[in-house]
Amino acid sequence: MIDETRHTHRVTATDDALALIAEIRRDHPDILIHQSGGCCDGSSPMCYPAGEFRIGESDVLLGWIGPVPVYIGGRQYAAWKHxxxxxxxxPGRGGxxxxxxxxxxxxxxRSRLLSQA
Structure with missing residues (x-):
């Protein structure tokens, strides 16, 4: 696993996402989020119990939303690193x-370009 958390705010969340994370954590206190690379459920961010998802050697830790780590696959990170x-x-059904x-x-x-400052 590659750790990109030393870089400026690679991941953040809206109030709606924070509320959904809080709801999920009431049932599953220890979770992680992984930005899917396009298999099965498209390119959806997927939320898993932390102990039930295997982080791969090429996965990149983008950062944390509160106590929740957020990862992305290495190939996808290469395309989205900026x-x-x-x-x-x-509204809708999750993966x-x-x-x-x-x-x-x-x-x-959603995404936006990082400033080069």
């Missing part, structure tokens, strides 16, 4: 294996 990921929550599934809200990732 952006800040903004975790949001919108098939994601803890947001069945809550009638799902995570969605």
């Amino acid at each position: 952006t800040q990921l903004i975790l949001d929550a919108v 098939m294996f994601s803890l947001d599934n069945g809550r009638e809200r799902r995570f969605l990732v």
Whole structure:
């Protein structure tokens, strides 16, 4: 696993995403978020119990949303390394294996370019 947390705010969350994280953590206190690379549920951010998802050698730790680590696959990071990921929550069903599934809200990732300052 590669740690990119030393760089400026690579990941942040909206108030709606923070509320959904808090709801999920009431049922599953120790979770992580992984930005999916396009398999099965497209490119959705997926939320898993921390002990049930295996972080790969090429996965990149983007940062933390409170106590929740946020990862992205290495290839996807290479394409998005100049952006800040903004975790949001919108109406809909979550990914098939994601803890947001069945809550009638799902995570969605937005992005913006990081400043070069």
